[in-house]
Amino acid sequence: MKKIILLSGIALMAANMIAGSVPAMAAQNPPLTKVTFIQEWPVADGFWIPWILGKEKGFYAQEGIDLDIVAPPTVADTMKFLGTGRADVAFTTPMDIIFAKEQGAPVTAIGRYSKGNNWGIFSNEGKPYTVAELKGKTIGIYNDAWTKAQLAMMLQSEGLTLNDVNMVTAADDTVPLLLQKRVDAITGITTAEGTEMVTMGKQKPEFLSAVAHGVPDIPILMFAGNQSWLEKNPQLAKAFLRATQKSIAYAVEHPDEGIQAFSDAYSKAYDPVYITQQWQDTIPLLSPVDNQSLKLDIDNWNALLNAVSAQNMVKNTLPADQYFTNQYQP
Numbered sequence: 515m516k517k518i519i520l521l522s523g524i525a526l527m528a529a530n531m532i533a534g535s536v537p538a539m540a541a542q543n544p545p546l547t548k549v550t551f552i553q554e555w556p557v558a559d560g561f562w563i564p565w566i567l568g569k570e571k572g573f574y575a576q577e578g579i580d581l582d583i584v585a586p587p588t589v590a591d592t593m594k595f596l597g598t599g600r601a602d603v604a605f606t607t608p609m610d611i612i613f614a615k616e617q618g619a620p621v622t623a624i625g626r627y628s629k630g631n632n633w634g635i636f637s638n639e640g641k642p643y644t645v646a647e648l649k650g651k652t653i654g655i656y657n658d659a660w661t662k663a664q665l666a667m668m669l670q671s672e673g674l675t676l677n678d679v680n681m682v683t684a685a686d687d688t689v690p691l692l693l694q695k696r697v698d699a700i701t702g703i704t705t706a707e708g709t710e711m712v713t714m715g716k717q718k719p720e721f722l723s724a725v726a727h728g729v730p731d732i733p734i735l736m737f738a739g740n741q742s743w744l745e746k747n748p749q750l751a752k753a754f755l756r757a758t759q760k761s762i763a764y765a766v767e768h769p770d771e772g773i774q775a776f777s778d779a780y781s782k783a784y785d786p787v788y789i790t791q792q793w794q795d796t797i798p799l800l801s802p803v804d805n806q807s808l809k810l811d812i813d814n815w816n817a818l819l820n821a822v823s824a825q826n827m828v829k830n831t832l833p834a835d836q837y838f839t840n841q842y843q844p
Contacts (some may be wrong), residue, residue: 546580549754552592552601553585557686558780560792563772568761570775577753589658596621602743603754608818609660611738611837616828620741623838625755625808627735628799633664635722636707637699638692642720645672645727652680654688654700661701664729667821671728703734709792730817751842755808759844763803769793810838
């Protein structure tokens with residue numbers, strides 16, 4: 515009888531310990547909050563490597579975030595998703611933010627991706643153009659606000675307008691247009707179209723830098739948030755940027771892991787040679803990664819808004835600080 519009582523007591527104590535541990539464990543591991551992150555492009559590219567790797571390493575989960583990385587149907591849909599609340603945060607461009615704000619969309623830039631503007635015009639190796647020589651030429655472009663805005667600024671530096679060139683819109687990639695000689699030049703960035711010309715075209719393309727021809731040196735890719743979501747979830751927004759900064763730093767320091775994580779997630783998106791080269795080309799634009807890496811600069815925004823205003827790209831521009839905020843910075 516004593517043995518039975520003793521065993522019963524031990525069983526009861528064990529049951530109480532297990533029951534008591536359940537809420538404790540739940541407190542230590544609260545449920546993750548889903549954050550929908552809409553991308554800038556309908557097809558995965560190497561720029562996404564930091565958050566792909568960061569999600570795999572658990573950096574977002576450590577901040578209480580279940581990150582949902584979503585590709586838009588077209589390049590023109592990113593701001594639609596963000597403005598309508600179908601996404602919480604976005605990977606986008608400053609011009610898309612400006613145009614969205616003009617339409618009354620509740621969007622705000624909350625961080626930058628790189629540290630400068632590496633956009634411009636590419637032509638085949640051995641066939642360089644000046645801006646003035648682009649008159650009458652056929653140029654492959656993308657159907658997004660940033661592309662047309664920057665091209666217009668470049669042309670204006672030589673007294674030209676978009677009407678002085680023939681534009682051919684590519685659905686998702688301008689490079690084949692150039693390699694097939696269907697156009698004289700294409701728009702793009704050194705870490706995408708420039709990379710593709712090297713890896714797929716097997717050539718070192720000629721590059722006409724936008725910054726050298728009237729375009730402000732503002733990073734072309736940024737993180738933005740839906741204003742209503744930001745106001746309701748300020749700590750979650752900060753957590754998102756903390757995890758993103760940590761993810762960028764880790765991806766820069768461990769490029770092979772980043773490339774492998776991308777391959778595991780999007781093996782059919784691009785070939786390994788391209789992604790490897792693209793990430794290697796991107797790393798210098800992100801380095802060094804520190805607590806100022808994502809910070810937005812009001813001087814850059816003022817320069818961009820002045821250029822936009824001078825070319826009447828929008829009816830009215832707002833004060834620069836109404837397009838961005840640093841209050842969610844890590």
